[in-house]
Amino acid sequence: MSPPDTSRADSARPLNGAGEALLTVRGLKKYFPIRGGILNRAVKRVHAVDDVDLEVMRGETLGVVGESGCGKSTTARLLMELIEPDEGELIFDGCKVGSRELPLKEYRRQVQMVFQDSYSSLNPRLTIEDSIAFGAQVHGTPKREALARTHDLLARVGLDPARFAGRYPHELSGGQRQRVNIARALALRPRVIILDEAVSALDKSVEAQVLNLLTDLKAEFGLTYVFISHDLNVVRFVSDRVLVMYLGKVVELGEAERVYTHPQHPYTAALLSSMPSMDPDHRTEEPPLAGDPPNPIDPPTGCRFHTRCPSIRPFCATREPPLADVERDHAVACHARVPASGYHDDAAAVPDPEKITA
Amino acid sequence: MTDPYVRIRDLGVTFTGGAKPVRAVGGVSLDIREGEAVALIGESGSGKSVTMRAIMRLNPEKRSRIEGSIHVGGHDVMKLGARRLARFRGAEVAMIFQEPLLALDPVYTLGAQITESIRRHEPVSRAEARARALQLFERVRIPSPERRLDSYPHEMSGGMRQRAMIALALACRPKLLLADEPTTALDATVQIQVLLLLRELQRDLGLSIIFVTHDIGAAVEVADRIAVMYAGRIVEEASARDLMRAPRHPYTIGLLKSRAHGAMVKGARLDTIPGAPPDLANLPAGCAFAPRCFLAADSCRRDDPPPLVALDGGRTARCLRVEHTHPDAIGTPAH
Ligand SMILES: Nc1ncnc2c1ncn2[C@@H]1O[C@H](COP(=O)(O)OP(=O)(O)OP(=O)(O)O)[C@@H](O)[C@H]1O
Ligand SMILES: Nc1ncnc2c1ncn2[C@@H]1O[C@H](COP(=O)(O)OP(=O)(O)OP(=O)(O)O)[C@@H](O)[C@H]1O
Ligand SMILES: [Mg+2]
Ligand SMILES: [Mg+2]
Numbered sequence: 030m031s032p033p034d035t036s037r038a039d040s041a042r043p044l045n046g047a048g049e050a051l052l053t054v055r056g057l058k059k060y061f062p063i064r065g066g067i068l069n070r071a072v073k074r075v076h077a078v079d080d081v082d083l084e085v086m087r088g089e090t091l092g093v094v095g096e097s098g099c100g101k102s103t104t105a106r107l108l109m110e111l112i113e114p115d116e117g118e119l120i121f122d123g124c125k126v127g128s129r130e131l132p133l134k135e136y137r138r139q140v141q142m143v144f145q146d147s148y149s150s151l152n153p154r155l156t157i158e159d160s161i162a163f164g165a166q167v168h169g170t171p172k173r174e175a176l177a178r179t180h181d182l183l184a185r186v187g188l189d190p191a192r193f194a195g196r197y198p199h200e201l202s203g204g205q206r207q208r209v210n211i212a213r214a215l216a217l218r219p220r221v222i223i224l225d226e227a228v229s230a231l232d233k234s235v236e237a238q239v240l241n242l243l244t245d246l247k248a249e250f251g252l253t254y255v256f257i258s259h260d261l262n263v264v265r266f267v268s269d270r271v272l273v274m275y276l277g278k279v280v281e282l283g284e285a286e287r288v289y290t291h292p293q294h295p296y297t298a299a300l301l302s303s304m305p306s307m308d309p310d311h312r313t314e315e316p317p318l319a320g321d322p323p324n325p326i327d328p329p330t331g332c333r334f335h336t337r338c339p340s341i342r343p344f345c346a347t348r349e350p351p352l353a354d355v356e357r358d359h360a361v362a363c364h365a366r367v368p369a370s371g372y373h374d375d376a377a378a379v380p381d382p383e384k385i386t387a
Numbered sequence: 388m389t390d391p392y393v394r395i396r397d398l399g400v401t402f403t404g405g406a407k408p409v410r411a412v413g414g415v416s417l418d419i420r421e422g423e424a425v426a427l428i429g430e431s432g433s434g435k436s437v438t439m440r441a442i443m444r445l446n447p448e449k450r451s452r453i454e455g456s457i458h459v460g461g462h463d464v465m466k467l468g469a470r471r472l473a474r475f476r477g478a479e480v481a482m483i484f485q486e487p488l489l490a491l492d493p494v495y496t497l498g499a500q501i502t503e504s505i506r507r508h509e510p511v512s513r514a515e516a517r518a519r520a521l522q523l524f525e526r527v528r529i530p531s532p533e534r535r536l537d538s539y540p541h542e543m544s545g546g547m548r549q550r551a552m553i554a555l556a557l558a559c560r561p562k563l564l565l566a567d568e569p570t571t572a573l574d575a576t577v578q579i580q581v582l583l584l585l586r587e588l589q590r591d592l593g594l595s596i597i598f599v600t601h602d603i604g605a606a607v608e609v610a611d612r613i614a615v616m617y618a619g620r621i622v623e624e625a626s627a628r629d630l631m632r633a634p635r636h637p638y639t640i641g642l643l644k645s646r647a648h649g650a651m652v653k654g655a656r657l658d659t660i661p662g663a664p665p666d667l668a669n670l671p672a673g674c675a676f677a678p679r680c681f682l683a684a685d686s687c688r689r690d691d692p693p694p695l696v697a698l699d700g701g702r703t704a705r706c707l708r709v710e711h712t713h714p715d716a717i718g719t720p721a722h
Contacts, residue, residue, distance in 0.1 A: 097545035097574050187663055200405065204431030229571055232431045232601050237645035237657035244654065259574050260602070266647035266657075285653075303575035305582070305604025307648075309628040312608055316583055318576040321530055321547050 050084040050120075051253050052108070052140075052221060057081040057117035059103055063326065075325050077103040079277035081117075082352070085221065090247070090254040092268030092285060094261060094300065096322050099274040101257045102145055105223045108255065109142050122220075138168055141214040143207070145226040145257075150210055151198040158183075158194040161213045168217060175216075182212040185246075187238050204231040208239065215246065223255040228263065240267060261304050265289050270358070273297045276325055276333040279352055283359030293361040296334050332364065340365070342372055391418035392460055392595050393442070393563060399454035400437050400446060407668040411437045413619035414455070414692075421562070424589050424596040426606035426627070429616035429642070430664055435599045438616075439565045442597075443476055460562060478508050481556035485568040487548040490555070491540040497524075497551050498536030504558040523554040527584060546577030550584065557588070563595045564588070570605055582608045603646065607631060615639045618665050618675035620692065625702035635712045636704040637680045674707070682708045 058081075060074035078100040085091050093101050106112045108119065110126065110133060121139070124131035144150040151160055161182060162175040170178075180190040186208040198206055207230050214222050224243075228236045240263070246252055258264050264271060264285075271288045273281040273296065281294040292298040299318035306313055320337055323329050329336050335345040345364055352362040364370040400412040412434040419425050427435045440446050442457055444464060457464040460479055467475055484490055492500055501520040502513060511519075517536075524532035527550040540548055549569060556564060566585065570578040586609055588594050598609050606613055606627070613630045615623045615638065623636035634640045641660035651657075662679040665671060671678060677687040686707055687693070693707045710716060 095574065097572065097577060189663065192666060202432030226572075229601075230431065232429060232433075232642065233603065234642050234645040234660045235431055236601075237647070237659045240647065241656050241659060244656070259572070259578070261575055263647050266651050266653070269653075300575050303579045305579065305602070305608045307604050307607055307631070309607050309626075309631055312586075313579055313583065316576065316580045319580075322544055324544075 049087050051087040051122055052085040053120040054081060054083045054108065055118055055120075057104070057107055058115045059100075059107055059112065060115055073326050076277045076328050077325065078107060078114075079328075081274075081277075081279055083272060083279065083282070085253060085255060086270075088247075088251060088253055089269040090256055090267050092264040092271040093255060093257040093274065094259070094264055094271065095274030096276070096296075096300075097259070098322065098325065100277045100325075101274055102225055104274070105142060105225050105255065105257060108223060109140060110136065111142075138217050139219050140221040140223065141217055141219040142223040143210045143214050143225060143227040145229075148198070148206065151206060151213075153198055156195050156197060157201070157209045158190075160198075161209065161216050164213065165216050178216060179212070182215055183209075185242060186212045187235070187242075188212075204235050207231060208235075211239065211242075218250065219252070221253045221255065223257070225257045226259070227256075229258060229260060236263070243267070261289075261301065273300070276322060276328050278333055278362065280334065280363070281359075281361045282352070283361075287356075287359055293355055293359065293366050294334075294363050295338050295340075295365075332362070344371065392421040392423075393417070393419035393597075394458040395438075395442070395455070396457075397455035398438065398441055398457060399452075400434070400441055401452040401454075402450060403452055404447070404450035408452075409667045410670070411619055411667060412441065413670070415616075415619075415621055416455075416695075417614060417621060417624075419563075419595050419597065421595055422589060422593040423612065424585070424598060424610050426598045426600060426610035426613045427616060428600060428603060428606055428613060429622075430618070430638075431601070432664060432667075433616040434619045435616055436567055439482065439567055439597065439599060442563075442565060443480055443482060444472060445482075474508065477504065477559040477561065479561055480563045480565060481559070481561040482565040482567065483549075483552050483556050483569050485571050487545075487552040488540060490552050491548070493540055496537050496539055497555070501536075501555050501558050504555060508559045520554075520558070523557055524551075526557070526588075527551070527554045528580075529554070544577075546573055546580065549573060549577075549581055553581075553584065553588075557592075562593070563597070565597050567599045568601070569598075571600070571602070578605065579608070585609050603631075603643065615642070618670065619667060620675070620705060622676065622706070623702075623704045626700070629700055629702055633714050635698060635702070635709055636676075636706050637682050637708075637712065638676050639704075640712065641679075641681075674705075682706075682711055684708060 057078055059078040061077055063073045063075060081104060095101055107114050119126040121131060121136055126136045127133050158179055161179040165175040166172060180194060183190040183193060188205060188208055207227060211227060228239055231239060256267050268285040270283060271285045272279055275296045281288060281297045292301055302317040318337060323336055331346045331348050332350050335341050350362045350364045352360050353367055354360050355366045364372040395415055395417045398412055398415040402409045402411055415438055429435060437446060462475055498520050501523060502516040505516040505519055520536055521532055524535060529535050529547060529550055543551060570581050582605055585596060589596055600606050610627050613627050614621045617638045623639045634643050644658040647657055660679050665675050673688045673690060674693050677683040693705050695703045695705050696709050697703050
């Protein structure tokens with residue numbers, strides 16, 4: 030089933046030697062044109078994803094968090110080859126995606142996605158049973174077998190096939206529709222599933238059922254997940270590693286527990302300390318990060334976070350920090366974390382990202 | 388005691404458009420005092436959004452059957468004629484949603500939309516309406532408000548758009564704000580800003596708020612009281628503090644337990660409530676939660692749904708076996 034080894038691109042070696050990369054992304058870039066003016070020409074561009082490198086390890090769950098609009102869904106769409114990158118390449122299991130060894134159609138079967146918007150991702154004129162079985166049939170599974178598998182999957186995501194198989198999408202609540210989307214993604218037996226806010230429409234008890242299901246399926250089929258969410262508790266619980274994005278850039282990437290307990294980038298620190306308190310007697314009084322993210326049409330020069338960072342040096346506004354390892358399996362893009370950056374040369378106070386909390 | 392500002396009694400909403408009638412809301416009663424914030428949490432599909440829409444009479448009137456009564460600030464909502472209903476929406480009650488792009492008109496600037504909304508309700512000049520729009524933008528803390536009034540919705544970030552929608556909702560000085568998952572699509576840094584803004588509006592303007600969310604942390608940040616819904620009914624109601632400290636309805640207990648939180652062991656299984664929510668077109672006799680309940684006895688599966696039981700501290704729960712969930716009860720829920 031898997032492509033021949035001879036075509037392995039030897040540059041697909043994993044970062045830091047931990048595990049093995051299943052999916053490697055290099056130099057990924059997507060600028061969306063904004064049209065305007067009399068000639069309706071592209072006058073400006075949204076820097077949605079700007080030079081992203083990343084590796085998804087075989088069998089891991091990679092959590093992705095970040096500001097709304099920082100490019101998480103765009104990255105996911107690029108990984109799925111649903112939109113074309115302006116620059117960059119994808120290597121899956123050692124083969125370049127779209128090459129002879131790994132044609133797009135074959136790649137698309139192996140990588141599936143559950144979309145953020147459960148409404149628009151199902152065909153309103155198909156029953157959910159037909160929606161789920163459709164993909165497998167396109168890829169050559171006989172109808173009877175596809176339907177049998179569909180009913181099994183519906184039961185596994187907690188929707189009794191007898192009650193739900195024949196319903197149309199508008200006859201379901203948001204949470205039920207999202208479980209149909211998960212079943213559909215599983216129907217093709219993919220190796221990677223990208224989950225974009227896949228559980229955020231669910232109440233906590235259904236969410237727990239779906240998360241347990243994802244854990245079981247991962248063990249059963251050796252799946253790899255990319256898990257995008259705003260729910261920081263859930264991301265911490267499911268992820269082996271966490272990637273933090275800000276305005277189209279990766280600002281931090283590391284082992285999940287380490288990132289949560291020792292965030293290195295000031296944005297990560299602000300994000301984590303913005304989590305609701307859960308204690309009615311100690312409600313949050315001040316937002317840890319004030320103001321709004323800058324406009325992605327015209328992102329700040331240098332470090333993109335410098336306009337909101339609690340402690341910057343003048344050169345933060347001109348020099349862009351590279352994503353560099355600060356410890357094993359933990360990389361961060363912040364001048365303050367790189368000894369040779371000159372950040373600590375002038376003897377001013379060293380920022381402690383763990384102290385951003387108001 | 389003064390009358391509550393919002394008084395909902397035995398609200399029932401049945402959708403009759405499909406093959407079988409679906410009873411989405413099956414007898415909801417809820418009081419909200421002036422200036423009080425109440426969060427509505429619970430099962431997805433339990434009727435939270437339908438209840439909110441009923442308060443503004445936004446459910447499709449031809450394809451639904453509505454029972455019970457809703458009073459808001461002296462208005463008998465069910466009886467409002469078309470003219471007064473139009474005034475009621477906006478000037479008494481306003482609503483914000485998860486997706487601001489659905490509420491905002493993409494072809495007009497925000498300033499134009501807010502000005503238009505004010506002038507539809509009140510006989511004021513364009514300049515005066517514009518000045519009020521500017522105040523609203525300052526109020527919800529939109530940066531460079533003057534310039535932002537001339538922005539189109541798509542030119543704003545998600546958080547800014549959500550604040551713009553709140554400004555639009557406040558345009559006609561409503562006294563009740565209905566917020567249906569207003570922060571679900573926002574990251575934590577922006578979410579907390581919006582939650583604190585809602586709290587500030589509640590305090591400064593004396594606004595009453597009904598806040599629907601799946602995020603219990605968000606509910607705690609905003610709400611004085613929390614009501615929990617299951618299968619079209621409110622099954623438990625208590626102050627945020629009491630509910631978090633000691634949930635009493637078995638569904639609430641299960642819901643709070645199933646949260647992924649803090650430093651849980653990786654790969655551990657989350658606690659879940661066994662079984663699936665009931666079919667609203669075909670509810671079981673007795674308590675709708677009984678088939679999934681760790682405490683259910685035969686009496687729970689008979690006859691009518693359980694009545695509302697008043698508990699200490701002004702809280703209530705719809706459960707026949709509620710004495711077994713008292714923190715001091717012997718034999719507290721073995722899981
Ligand atoms: N088709 C498009 N045309 C123009 N701009 C777009 C398009 N799709 C996305 N964008 C812009 O690209 C940026 C990144 O969007 P994206 O949806 O990837 O963010 P996100 O991180 O998924 O946000 P959220 O957390 O709100 O889902 C945003 O500024 C968005 O407005
Ligand atoms: N127009 C409609 N026609 C038929 N059924 C409907 C309609 N609108 C809602 N329903 C049904 O009514 C029930 C309650 O829906 P509602 O949207 O209030 O749920 P909710 O509690 O807001 O759920 P969620 O947390 O998933 O948003 C659901 O089972 C839904 O399928
Ligand atoms: Mg997104
Ligand atoms: Mg809803």
